[in-house]
Amino acid sequence: MNFLNQRFLQLVCIFLIGYSFLGGILLPLSPNIEKLNYKTEDTSLIINIAIPKLKEGVTEFYLKKSSLGDSSQLILRSSTCSKIENGFQLVFPHPARFQDFKTGDILDLVCHTETWGGLRYFSAYFIDTVIGDKHLPVIDKMIIPEKQFHLSFPNRNILSESIRNLFYHVPMWFTMMALLIYSLVHSILFLSSGKLNHDTKASISAAVASMFGVIGILTGMIWAKYTWGAFWTNDPKLNGAAIGMLAYLAYFILRGSLDDTIKKAKLAAVYNIFSFTIYMVFIWILPRINDSLHPGNGGNPGFNVYEQDNVMRLFFYPAVIGWIFLGFWLTEIYVKMKERN
Amino acid sequence: MLTSVFALLKYDFQREFRQRLSFLSILLYVFSITYLMYFLLNTQGALVKMEVKYWNVIFWIIILFTTINELISQFSKESDGLYLYYYTVIHPTHFIISRLIFHAVYAALTSLLTYFIFSLWFGSPVENFSLILLSIILGSSSFAILFTLTTAISKGLKNNAVLTSILGFPLSIPLITLVSRLSKEAFFIATSDNFWINLSVLIGFNLIMVVLSVILYPYIWRE
Numbered sequence: 001m002n003f004l005n006q007r008f009l010q011l012v013c014i015f016l017i018g019y020s021f022l023g024g025i026l027l028p029l030s031p032n033i034e035k036l037n038y039k040t041e042d043t044s045l046i047i048n049i050a051i052p053k054l055k056e057g058v059t060e061f062y063l064k065k066s067s068l069g070d071s072s073q074l075i076l077r078s079s080t081c082s083k084i085e086n087g088f089q090l091v092f093p094h095p096a097r098f099q100d101f102k103t104g105d106i107l108d109l110v111c112h113t114e115t116w117g118g119l120r121y122f123s124a125y126f127i128d129t130v131i132g133d134k135h136l137p138v139i140d141k142m143i144i145p146e147k148q149f150h151l152s153f154p155n156r157n158i159l160s161e162s163i164r165n166l167f168y169h170v171p172m173w174f175t176m177m178a179l180l181i182y183s184l185v186h187s188i189l190f191l192s193s194g195k196l197n198h199d200t201k202a203s204i205s206a207a208v209a210s211m212f213g214v215i216g217i218l219t220g221m222i223w224a225k226y227t228w229g230a231f232w233t234n235d236p237k238l239n240g241a242a243i244g245m246l247a248y249l250a251y252f253i254l255r256g257s258l259d260d261t262i263k264k265a266k267l268a269a270v271y272n273i274f275s276f277t278i279y280m281v282f283i284w285i286l287p288r289i290n291d292s293l294h295p296g297n298g299g300n301p302g303f304n305v306y307e308q309d310n311v312m313r314l315f316f317y318p319a320v321i322g323w324i325f326l327g328f329w330l331t332e333i334y335v336k337m338k339e340r341n
Numbered sequence: 342m343l344t345s346v347f348a349l350l351k352y353d354f355q356r357e358f359r360q361r362l363s364f365l366s367i368l369l370y371v372f373s374i375t376y377l378m379y380f381l382l383n384t385q386g387a388l389v390k391m392e393v394k395y396w397n398v399i400f401w402i403i404i405l406f407t408t409i410n411e412l413i414s415q416f417s418k419e420s421d422g423l424y425l426y427y428y429t430v431i432h433p434t435h436f437i438i439s440r441l442i443f444h445a446v447y448a449a450l451t452s453l454l455t456y457f458i459f460s461l462w463f464g465s466p467v468e469n470f471s472l473i474l475l476s477i478i479l480g481s482s483s484f485a486i487l488f489t490l491t492t493a494i495s496k497g498l499k500n501n502a503v504l505t506s507i508l509g510f511p512l513s514i515p516l517i518t519l520v521s522r523l524s525k526e527a528f529f530i531a532t533s534d535n536f537w538i539n540l541s542v543l544i545g546f547n548l549i550m551v552v553l554s555v556i557l558y559p560y561i562w563r564e
Binding site for chain 2: 191239243
């Protein structure tokens with residue numbers, strides 16, 4: 001990793017982190033349906049929604065079944081729509097009067113806008129009983145307007161502003177993974193060659209990786225408090241993170257309880273390889289078996305929901321590259337300090 | 342290779358049979374810790390209509406701690422001189438293979454005994470008897486395999502009993518979750534869909550640990 005000593009690359013690293021940090025804080029969120037309440041009458045359903053940041057016109061509102069895709073014909077258009085403060089009041093024919101909806105269906109509210117594409121509020125209405133025998137009014141195929149490019153982050157229910165944490169939480173885990181793999185490689189190299197500088201690199205990169213892991217846990221805990229409602233949930237990924245931290249703390253205690261350098265290096269390398277493998281099996285296989293609250297597990301939308309958004313990508317990838325760079329740079333500095341002493 | 346592994350295993354079992362004291366001490370350990378749990382839970386009134394999930398948890402905790410103590414006492418029994426002798430005559434791979442087999446079998450036997458002792462006080466709400474036997478044998482041998490390597494790492498260090506537990510506990514969490522999930526199926530007549538996945542993941546886990554121990558042990562053999 002000697003190429004990291006070049007001043008140019010260090011400046012690139014600082015620039016990437018600063019860019020993603022500032023951009024992540026300063027860019028606004030896109031408008032979305034933020035608040036929704038409804039009251040039911042005999043033949044109609046009145047929904048009040050708030051879209052505070054929308055500055056332009058909307059073209060269409062409709063309800064559709066959550067389980068069906070955007071090309072579905074089973075949709076219910078609003079009969080009237082009037083503007084109220086911060087949003088709109090919509091009147092729909094009552095969904096329970098149509099036999100195309102079944103008891104227990106969940107409806108999403110979709111709103112077409114001129115430049116922001118389709119805004120949607122998931123699970124806006126739940127049908128408890130269907131009373132009517134009418135079919136839905138026949139409509140042509142709906143075309144969702146193309147979303148134009150805006151420099152803003154997607155706005156999702158529950159996540160809302162905390163979506164920015166993606167740039168500060170996820171890169172920590174990427175960096176930790178990269179450094180742990182680096183540490184593993186140096187442990188294997190030490191066992192095969194017996195050179196002590198490999199051991200120094202392995203131990204220091206494990207230490208830096210644990211530091212990134214702790215930061216990752218802390219940022220994740222704050223995020224979890226605001227989105228899932230608790231600092232710690234019984235989630236396979238969180239348990240994996242905790243086990244990894246415990247295993248690497250044990251690694252440092254093992255190193256600390258030995259004086260003989262060669263013996264320390266050998267035992268630590270063996271434990272590092274062993275625990276890394278079990279840790280990998282634990283975090284990559286066990287979450288596949290049972291559900292996780294994290295994206296991409298147990299029926300949750302995949303991680304690429306965030307990545308599909310081009311603006312997120314514009315800041316997420318630089319953040320990942322920058323933080324990984326910083327991790328290796330820190331490792332390099334500590335290795336040099338250790339070699340001087 | 343097979344002959345030296347068999348010779349080592351034979352020697353280990355013979356020695357264990359001659360010195361019955363250590364086996365009896367493990368049994369006494371199981372008796373006292375089970376009675377302690379029983380007494381403690383009884384004073385809290387928790388034993389009345391105890392749900393099977395608590396039975397499962399207490400049972401596996403006792404198995405885990407028994408296995409750790411067993412391994413520590415096994416390793417501490419052997420003097421440095423004996424190790425020096427082993428070092429001169431045996432290949433490290435043969436040694437670790439015989440150790441893994443010996444500890445796995447030993448742990449499985451004591452865990453089966455633990456199960457019978459445990460059911461004396463806590464009862465046995467098991468519907469599927471063969472399944473609980475399978476999960477006990479697999480689970481305790483996987484603990485034994487895991488702690489064989491951590492005891493081997495921490496052997497000869499100052500506070501080795503503590504270090505063994507520190508090094509092994511984080512890694513035993515995935516094992517104990519898998520094992521308790523497997524043995525939970527024994528309380529119901531029908532097995533769930535996840536049963537085969539859990540079983541194969543546990544067996545795969547054991548294989549990975551065995552392979553890693555066999556590969557890595559020769560490096561720390563001399564220390």
